[in-house]
Amino acid sequence: MSYVLDGSLLGYLLASIVLLLALALTDTIAGRRVRRILESELSDADRHLFHSRAVEGVVHNLRNHMATAVGYLKEIDAKRLDPVDRDAVETAKLAANDAVTVLQSLSQGATTRVTFAAEPIDLNELVTRAQDMARPRARVKHVELALRESPEQVKVKADPLLLREVITNLVNNAIDAAPQNGSVEMKTGRRGNGSPFLTVTDNGNGVADENRHHLFEPHFTTKEHGTGLGLFMSYGIVREHQGELLYTGSSRGAVFTVVLPPFPG
Ligand SMILES: Nc1ncnc2c1ncn2[C@@H]1O[C@H](COP(=O)(O)OP(=O)(O)O)[C@@H](O)[C@H]1O
Ligand SMILES: [Mg+2]
Known part of the structure; x- marks a missing residue:
């Protein structure tokens, strides 16, 4: 059964992930320009819009990177591996799938509610x-x-x-x-x-x-x-x-x- 959470969990998740992504972003070289813009005289609303656009872009890129990683992980023929390597690949697949799920809900989830499946x-x-x-x-x-x-x-x-x-x-x-x-x-x-x-x-x-x-x-x-x-x-x-x-x-x-x-x- 799945039900809908009130906005607060979405708040925690999104705020945190958005902050992380924003931090990662402002740390890149291209990010210096971003930081200058952010520190300039933009209104709060402009700054917010700028940030959400930037984050959308980062989420999109991360989804592409993860899709590549998941694709290659799926190509590994687990039967040819020894049991230790097989377990490692399975664990990596599970972690990558979790990341894909998080990124998917982030890119759809600009709405005010998140569904959580208990x-x-x-x-x-x-x-x-x-x-x-x-x-x-x-x-x-x-x-x-x-x-x-x-x-x-x-x-x-x-x-x-x-x-x-x-x-x-x-x-x-x-x-x-x-x-x-x-x-x-x-x-x-x-x-x-x-x-x-x-x-x-x-x-x-x-x-x-x-x-x-x-x-x-x-x-x-x-x-x-x-x-x-x-x-x-x-x-x-x-x-x-x-x-x-x-x-x-x-x-x-x-x-x-x-x-x-x-x-x-
Ligand atoms: N197991 C732990 N032992 C000692 N201090 C801890 C432990 N877990 C968390 N803390 C303290 O709580 C802080 C916040 O943890 P967290 O919210 O996970 O952020 P981060 O790991 O990025 O610092 C840590 O920086 C540390 O000071
Ligand atoms: Mg920690």
Whole structure:
């Protein structure tokens, strides 16, 4: 079953993606000219129009690039690969398809509403896939990615694409925060009242006390090349699912928890 969200999720997604694209754009050489125009005496309305046109163009280009990548991925004959390479290609295909879906909804989605398809999903499957997705990033830092899945299925009703965005953000942050040879653990289960949850834990330095209040604010980042949009977007997505995104942790590491409403199945 699918239903329509109110405008706020679209707001989070579009605002964030638009900002990202705008930032990427203003960083290119051609972007210098763009920046001059943006900083000049344009009215807010003109500037807005200019930005949306520019973003439309970037989305269009990205869709073309992704279509090429997906096309070549499809051409790979998985039967000829050894199992490890086959898994890598399958994971790359899934990630590329997610990107295509996001870009498609962006290019159609200049409307005020976004449809979000909630369906029963198992948090155990979700974290297994998140682990596959995060492996290349973890490998670079020799970070161990561990799973502690609940022995039973943990069914929730959610939009799988959006929930994958949340987990990806949390896991990427955890890998960033973990030291070389550190560890990140994903865990699934149910709370005492039956609410499904998942946690992402790392052994970094956690969030400093003075930063805790800013964690979920847009553009809050302590990273040199950070956007500060991952947690902001994730918070909005989890809230749209009537769930909660919580931070607990200490100087010995961060713990982020997603709690979702119980789903009878
Ligand atoms: N696992 C974590 N450990 C320590 N700090 C974290 C962790 N996750 C997020 N943060 C803090 O929250 C900030 C915002 O995160 P996020 O919204 O994902 O943006 P970004 O990753 O681009 O900085 C990070 O810059 C970092 O300071
Ligand atoms: Mg992040």
